[in-house]
Amino acid sequence: MNFDGTAFGVFLGLFLLVTVIGFAAVRWRRAESLAHLDEWGLGGRSFGGFVTWFLLGGDLYTAYTFIAVPALLYGAGAIGFFAVPYTIIVYPLIFILMPRLWSVSHRHGYVTPADFVRGRFDSRTLALAVAVTGIVATMPYIALQLVGIEAVLTAMGVHGSGWAKDLPLAIAFAILAAYTYTSGLRAPALIAFVKDTLIYVVILVAVIYIPTRLGGFGHIFDVAQQKLSSPKAAAAGASFIPAGKGYGAYWTLALGSALALFMYPHSITGVLATRDRNVIRRNAAALPAYSLLLGLIALLGFMALAANVVVPKTGLKANLAVPLLFRQMFPSWFAGVGFAAIAIGALVPAAIMSIAAANLFTRNVWGMFQDANASPAREAAVAKIVSLLVKVGALLIILFLKVDYALNFQLIGGILILQTFPAIAFGLYTRWFHRWALLAGWAVGIGTGIAMAYVTPNATGTQAHFGSSVYHWTYLGLDFKAYAALIAFALNVVVATTFTVLLRAARAPAGNDATTADDYEATAVPALNPAPVG
16 A cells, blocks of 8 residues: 555644643643542543533544444444444433442542442452453453554555554554653543544545545445445345344344443543533533434445445454545545544543553552552552553554454453443442342353353454354354343343342341442532542
8 A cells, every 4th residue: 555645744743733732731720740540540520511521522432433333334234333322322321320420439539430339339359350340341442442543554554564564553652651641631631622623524524525426325325235235245244234133233232332331441530530410411411412423434334335445455454444435535635634533533532541441450459459558649650650551451452463343342342341330330329239249240241251252253254263242142942143241241130139139138248338328419529538449
C-alpha cells in the first residue's frame, strides 16, 4: 500500500495537537497536587454536565465504534447492528444504577467498584475477584483501541518489516502513556472535546458525501445485500439479515453488551468523576445522541462494500474497511482528518481504561494485600506505574493475538466483566445475596464463559479458539446461538441465588455492611473520611 504523505501530514499535525493538550491538561482545573487518586484518577471528582457529556462520550464511543462495528457489518452483515439497540438499552440502566453508585461512593470515598463491593459485603476476596476481573477484561478493550490506531497507520501506508512494522504503534502508545502518567484523567477529559468534534465532522461529511459518490443509499444497500447473500459470504458466516439461529445471537449480543458496559471500570470511573449525581441523570438523557451517530458510523461498513473496498490479507483483515474507505473516497487531506479522528477516538478511551485498571490494582490488590496503610501520594505513584504496565500488556495482546474482527476483543472482555454484575448492580439495591454465594456465582460464570469462548472457532475455521464470542449450543435436543457472556451470567445468577438460600439457612456469617440506606441517595460532595483500603 503506497504511502500517502498528505494524509499522514494532516494526521500527524492533529495527533501532535492532542499530545500537547494531553500534557497541558495537568494545569487544567489544577489541584494543589495530583498525588492523590481522587485527583489523578478521578479528576478531582469535579466534572460538570458539559465536561461529563464529552468525557463519557469519549469513554464509551471508542475504536469499537469507529473500526470494529463497521468492520463487522462489512464482513458479517447486519448482525453488526446489534450495537445500536444495545446503546439504547444501556442508558436507562445508567439512569437507574449509576446515581446510587455515585452517592455511596462519594459518601464513603470509594474510588473503584471493588471498593464498594468490599464495603457492602465485607469481603476482601469478593472485592479482589471484582478487581482482577475488571483489570483483565479491560486489557483486550485497550488492545481494541490500539487496533484502531494500527489500522489507520496501515491505511496511510505507514508500514515496514520486522520490528519496524510495529514501531509507529509503539511510539503512539508511548506518547499516550506519557501524558496519562503526568495528567491523569484530566488528559482524556480535555482531549475528548477535540475527539468528539472531529468525529462528528467526519461522520456527518461521510454519510452525506460518500453516498453521493456511490449512487445513494438505495444502491449501497442493494450492493451490500448482493455481496452478503452470495455463497462465498455464507461460507464465511456472513448474511445480509440474520436468520434462524442468528436471531438469538443478535438479541443476546445486544442485551449482554448493554448489561456489561457500565460494569467496566472505565465507565464507572467516568461516573465517579462527576461532581453531582444529577449530572449522571442528565447525561443519561443526553447521551443517546451518540446512538444516532453510532447508527451512521455502522453504515460505513455497507458503504465499504458498495465502494468495492478490498482489504489486504493482513492480520487486521476487515478492521481496515473504514480506513481504506476514507482513503478511497476522500481527498487526501480530509482522509487525514478522518484517520486522526479514528486514532484520537482510540486514545481517549485507552487513557481512561488504563487509569481505571490502575485504580483497581492500587486500591483492591496492592492496597488490600500489600500496603494497607499507604499514603494517598504512595497510592497515586503506584497507580501511575500500573497504568503504564496495563498499556504494555494491551500492546502485547495485539502483537501476538490476531482475530478476524477487532470487535471480539471487546466481546470477550464482556464475557468476563458481566460476571461482576450481581455483586455490583444487585448490591446497589439489596444485601440479600450472601458474599460467598456471589463469589461462587462469579467463579461459575467466569469458568463457563471462558470455556465457551475457548472452544468456539471463527466462521472460516482458521482460528480454533476464541474465534467468536457467540456460542453455538447443540445438546440434549437444543440448538441455538447466543452471546457466551449472557449464558454465563444466567448460570452466575442461578448459582448465587441457590447458594444464598443454602448459606442463609445454614446461618453462615454474612459480614457487616459498611453502608446505610441513606448513603445511596446522598448528594454530598466527596467524603471527608475515605474508606480504608486495607
